Amino acid sequence: xAEPTLTLNGRTVAFQPGQTILEVAQGxxxxxxxxxxxxxxxxxxxxxxxxxEVEGARTLLPACATQAAANQVIQTESxxxxxxxxxxxxxxxxxxxxxxxxxxxxxECELQALAYRYQVPTPAFAAPPDTPYYFEDNNSMIVxxxxxxIMCGRCVRGxxxxxxxxxxxIGYRGSHNKIVAKADKTYIESDxxxxxxxxQSCPVGALLDKNAIGQGRSWERTTVRTVCPxxxxxxxxxxxxxxxxxxxxxxxxxxxxxxxLCVKGRFGWHFVHHPDRLxxxxxxxxxELTPVSWDEALDYVAARLTEIKAKYGPGQIxxxxxxxxxxxxxxxxxxFMRAVLGTNHVxxxxxx
Amino acid sequence: xxxxxxxxxxxxxLTPAQWEKIDAIIAKYKDVPGNLMxxxxxxxxxxxxxxPEVQDRLAEGLNIPGSHIFGxxxxxxxxxxxxxxxxxxxxxxxxxxHVLGAENLLQMAQEELGIGLNQTTPxxxxxxxxxxxxxxxxxxxxxxxxxxVHGHLTRERFRQIIxxxxxxxxxxxxxxxxxxxxxxxxKQPPTDLVLLKNVGKIDxxxxxxxxxxxxxxxxxxxxxxxxxxxxxxxxxxxGIRGRGGAGFPAGLKWSFTRPLTVTPKYIICNADxxxxxxxxxxxxxEGDPQKILEGMAIAGYAVGASQGYIYVRGEYYLxxxxxxxxxxQARARGFLGKNLFGTDFSFxxxxxxxxxxYICGEETALIESIEGKRGxxxxxxxxxxxxxxxxxxxxxxxxxxLASVPAIIEKGGAWYKSLGTPDTTGTKxxxxxxxxxxxxIVEVPAGITLRELIDTYGGGMxxxxxxxxxxxxxxxxxxxxxxALDTPLDFGSLAQVGGAxxxxxxxxxxxxxxxxxxxRAVAKFFAHESCGQCTPCREGTPLILRTVNRICRxxxxxxxxxxxxxLGAAMIDASFCPLGQTAPAxxxxxxxxxxxxxxDHITKKVCAAGVCxxx
Numbered sequence: 001x002a003e004p005t006l007t008l009n010g011r012t013v014a015f016q017p018g019q020t021i022l023e024v025a026q027g028x029x030x031x032x033x034x035x036x037x038x039x040x041x042x043x044x045x046x047x048x049x050x051x052x053e054v055e056g057a058r059t060l061l062p063a064c065a066t067q068a069a070a071n072q073v074i075q076t077e078s079x080x081x082x083x084x085x086x087x088x089x090x091x092x093x094x095x096x097x098x099x100x101x102x103x104x105x106x107x108e109c110e111l112q113a114l115a116y117r118y119q120v121p122t123p124a125f126a127a128p129p130d131t132p133y134y135f136e137d138n139n140s141m142i143v144x145x146x147x148x149x150i151m152c153g154r155c156v157r158g159x160x161x162x163x164x165x166x167x168x169x170i171g172y173r174g175s176h177n178k179i180v181a182k183a184d185k186t187y188i189e190s191d192x193x194x195x196x197x198x199x200q201s202c203p204v205g206a207l208l209d210k211n212a213i214g215q216g217r218s219w220e221r222t223t224v225r226t227v228c229p230x231x232x233x234x235x236x237x238x239x240x241x242x243x244x245x246x247x248x249x250x251x252x253x254x255x256x257x258x259x260x261l262c263v264k265g266r267f268g269w270h271f272v273h274h275p276d277r278l279x280x281x282x283x284x285x286x287x288e289l290t291p292v293s294w295d296e297a298l299d300y301v302a303a304r305l306t307e308i309k310a311k312y313g314p315g316q317i318x319x320x321x322x323x324x325x326x327x328x329x330x331x332x333x334x335x336f337m338r339a340v341l342g343t344n345h346v347x348x349x350x351x352x
Numbered sequence: 353x354x355x356x357x358x359x360x361x362x363x364x365x366l367t368p369a370q371w372e373k374i375d376a377i378i379a380k381y382k383d384v385p386g387n388l389m390x391x392x393x394x395x396x397x398x399x400x401x402x403x404p405e406v407q408d409r410l411a412e413g414l415n416i417p418g419s420h421i422f423g424x425x426x427x428x429x430x431x432x433x434x435x436x437x438x439x440x441x442x443x444x445x446x447x448x449x450h451v452l453g454a455e456n457l458l459q460m461a462q463e464e465l466g467i468g469l470n471q472t473t474p475x476x477x478x479x480x481x482x483x484x485x486x487x488x489x490x491x492x493x494x495x496x497x498x499x500x501v502h503g504h505l506t507r508e509r510f511r512q513i514i515x516x517x518x519x520x521x522x523x524x525x526x527x528x529x530x531x532x533x534x535x536x537x538x539k540q541p542p543t544d545l546v547l548l549k550n551v552g553k554i555d556x557x558x559x560x561x562x563x564x565x566x567x568x569x570x571x572x573x574x575x576x577x578x579x580x581x582x583x584x585x586x587x588x589x590x591g592i593r594g595r596g597g598a599g600f601p602a603g604l605k606w607s608f609t610r611p612l613t614v615t616p617k618y619i620i621c622n623a624d625x626x627x628x629x630x631x632x633x634x635x636x637x638e639g640d641p642q643k644i645l646e647g648m649a650i651a652g653y654a655v656g657a658s659q660g661y662i663y664v665r666g667e668y669y670l671x672x673x674x675x676x677x678x679x680x681q682a683r684a685r686g687f688l689g690k691n692l693f694g695t696d697f698s699f700x701x702x703x704x705x706x707x708x709x710y711i712c713g714e715e716t717a718l719i720e721s722i723e724g725k726r727g728x729x730x731x732x733x734x735x736x737x738x739x740x741x742x743x744x745x746x747x748x749x750x751x752x753x754l755a756s757v758p759a760i761i762e763k764g765g766a767w768y769k770s771l772g773t774p775d776t777t778g779t780k781x782x783x784x785x786x787x788x789x790x791x792x793i794v795e796v797p798a799g800i801t802l803r804e805l806i807d808t809y810g811g812g813m814x815x816x817x818x819x820x821x822x823x824x825x826x827x828x829x830x831x832x833x834x835x836a837l838d839t840p841l842d843f844g845s846l847a848q849v850g851g852a853x854x855x856x857x858x859x860x861x862x863x864x865x866x867x868x869x870x871x872r873a874v875a876k877f878f879a880h881e882s883c884g885q886c887t888p889c890r891e892g893t894p895l896i897l898r899t900v901n902r903i904c905r906x907x908x909x910x911x912x913x914x915x916x917x918x919l920g921a922a923m924i925d926a927s928f929c930p931l932g933q934t935a936p937a938x939x940x941x942x943x944x945x946x947x948x949x950x951x952d953h954i955t956k957k958v959c960a961a962g963v964c965x966x967x
Contacts, residue, residue: 182422
């Protein structure tokens with residue numbers, strides 16, 4: 001049977017039954033803006049930025065949550081769509097203090113990008129800059145600045161659907177709506193485990209990685225793709241670097257974590273730049289740990305192991321390694337212990 | 353800096369006995385689907401409020417995340433996590449109460465009690481709050497103290513009521529015959545019709561009275577002599593259109609659900625009568641509750657459902673009480689339960705309560721609420737008839753619709769259709785409120801004119817009043833001028849003149865009402881009741897309010913009017929659900945009909961009605 005088709009901005013496009021209008025448009029290279037839409041979570045159709053005109057429908061329909069249907073005639077940028085979309089953006093911009101000058105999200109903010117694309121300035125009816133908003137920074141990892149929140153709900157879906165932590169929910173009603181943790185407590189007083197999924201989900205600057213604030217604009221940073229050193233899952237990381245220093249870590253959209261991280265992977269990287277971190281081997285000489293070269297250290301270890309093995313037998317030697325090294329390194333370690341030294345006393349700290 | 357709304361909550365000091373009560377409520381509902389709303393309601397009833405410590409206990413006991421519990425309770429106006437006075441006074445601010453002076457009365461109440469809004473008297477007796485709508489417009493302006501409504505408020509009357517409560521004379525709502533007036537007070541057509549036939553004539557708390565009036569015979573007829581398909585066909589023949597406001601043909605709705613093989617299916621009676629000006633369903637629930645149960649059971653038989661829910665708005669305490677009692681008696685007599693009339697048809701009903709939330713009258717928001725969630729409307733399609741409560745096929749019908757069903761089965765769809773107009777068949781309960789001599793409800797064949805409703809049943813305009821405009825169908829519909837006085841009040845005719853039949857309520861305003869100030873009251877209602885799910889409504893409804901407020905204070909500009917028109921168009925086009933799509937309608941129709949009045953407020957700083965203080 002032939003694939004069903006619909007008309008998208010005058011073009012006939014084939015689609016798979018079950019696809020949303022947004023998915024069909026993305027497949028056809030037609031841009032439809034989104035804010036509340038987030039991959040791998042149920043579309044809520046709530047921000048209304050993605051509304052499109054479907055012939056025969058009484059109102060505009062959200063492309064992210066409307067199923068494509070055979071013979072639909074869809075306009076994604078008609079004057080009616082543009083007027084509604086512009087007003088939605090104006091309302092979102094008016095809903096808080098969207099001052100991009102010192103906003104951490106400047107350059108990465110999806111609302112800013114849409115305001116630019118549709119040339120929507122902050123409207124005259126915006127809340128005055130001195131309007132009080134909820135602000136929370138009583139923990140060492142996440143800052144919540146609700147003067148920037150546009151109530152898209154992505155953080156909640158990240159927390160409940162992607163991480164299944166259920167630490168936050170949408171609370172209150174109407175324009176009083178606010179993201180709440182437990183009985184509207186701070187994160188640290190709630191069920192939050194600080195995985196930071198909410199921060200990564202936020203399309204604006206309402207949820208921030210505290211350590212990165214003021215440390216570098218998005219265009220000053222480069223990202224380095226690497227693997228999380230903590231456990232054997234092997235989560236893929238994007239390490240955000242400026243001047244050879246790490247500013248923050250986000251989850252890379254790849255297997256196995258598909259963007260998710262835990263508290264350690266996302267926030268536990270400070271050991272990298274820590275002054276106490278070992279940078280050369282240390283050898284105890286006359287009771288003092290003294291920096292030495294790798295050659296000297298390895299010669300010493302090889303000599304001592306050979307000596308101990310000869311004198312007491314290989315069973316008197318045990319090997320202990322770290323869960324932070326890779327599986328391959330762990331493999332090499334046990335191989336070395338068994339094949340070279342001849343002992344089965346191998347273990348590692350099988351925990352984080 | 354941390355600003356947290358719960359930081360100010362003092363640690364709850366609950367006694368062991370109170371904790372025991374809470375645990376007993378948890379145990380009672382542990383395995384009931386959608387248990388969160390009833391548990392929160394019963395715990396608040398038992399303890400007085402729901403502090404964070406109690407929320408933690410419920411989270412653990414019900415295995416529901418704490419964030420979800422707070423998210424739900426903070427959505428509904430009537431839950432509280434702070435202790436309140438022994439008596440909570442809720443002043444109605446709805447448009448019908450507003451045009452009769454609610455704003456001044458609220459000021460008066462603060463003076464009389466010596467406290468501000470949302471404060472409690474030092475003796476811990478009274479907490480003063482407002483309510484977006486109490487659903488008692490026939491006695492506007494009104495307030496509710498705990499479960500009991502007090503209407504026609506004046507300073508003297510308020511003083512007397514407070515003195516009575518202080519003297520320990522708080523009425524017990526279960527002993528009242530009705531919330532407002534007995535129906536015998538109201539002028540009705542000479543012959544009894546369908547919906548109000550028994551109201552005021554039978555004892556609503558005694559099933560024998562209903563049986564003596566021929567009750568439960570329609571269900572018997574349906575179950576023992578008709579196939580489900582025949583029942584659906586009969587309702588289709590009747591042509592009855594949904595009485596909740598949207599006017600969708602009920603028989604057609606049933607016919608979509610009947611053939612579905614998915615089970616279980618559900619019947620929901622929408623008794624969340626929240627549309628300002630709408631008071632009709634309360635009379636049926638308080639006066640003839642068995643009829644609603646019978647209609648639901650027939651619907652259940654027709655579509656193949658065996659479980660029903662009645663979702664009653666939280667403020668209707670007496671309705672809930674009467675319905676619960678009626679269900680108990682119907683079960684005892686074998687009209688509800690297993691194997692009705694010796695057949696394999698089983699049907700039972702549970703009462704569920706809203707708790708201060710207008711949007712839960714929208715069918716999908718109502719379903720979410722029964723499931724124990726925030727009342728956020730769902731995307732449609734799928735419609736509830738295909739995927740509703742817990743994802744199963746669900747029929748949601750209004751009280752008035754379901755209460756019409758027994759008569760349709762008994763006397764036939766053709767008979768029902770012979771009443772009313774071709775557009776809106778059958779009988780309709782109209783509500784005539786506002787500046788008429790005798791605000792009341794009346795059941796007549798659908799299609800009388802507004803003029804007839806005002807003159808014959810509303811007793812004409814109040815002495816000294818002249819008709820200025822009428823808001824048709826409820827707060828979300830357009831307003832019409834005297835030009836529409838002779839329009840038949842049915843779905844089609846009203847839509848043609850820029851109004852809407854809606855719930856059949858007609859709010860009549862006289863020359864003392866400033867149309868701009870009226871739009872402000874309506875805007876306040878929607879800003880309060882927007883669920884906040886979508887951007888246009890969440891941000892748009894308060895923007896309408898702020899802008900109209902400015903115009904009322906003499907600080908408006910002509911650009912404000914242009915903004916409201918542009919905003920209105922976007923809200924109609926881009927809002928998620930009918931609330932946001934219709935919220936701009938009152939302004940848009942008022943502006944169309946009374947443009948000069950709006951512009952005078954801005955350019956001449958003149959309020960012709962003398963209501964607005966223009967600085």
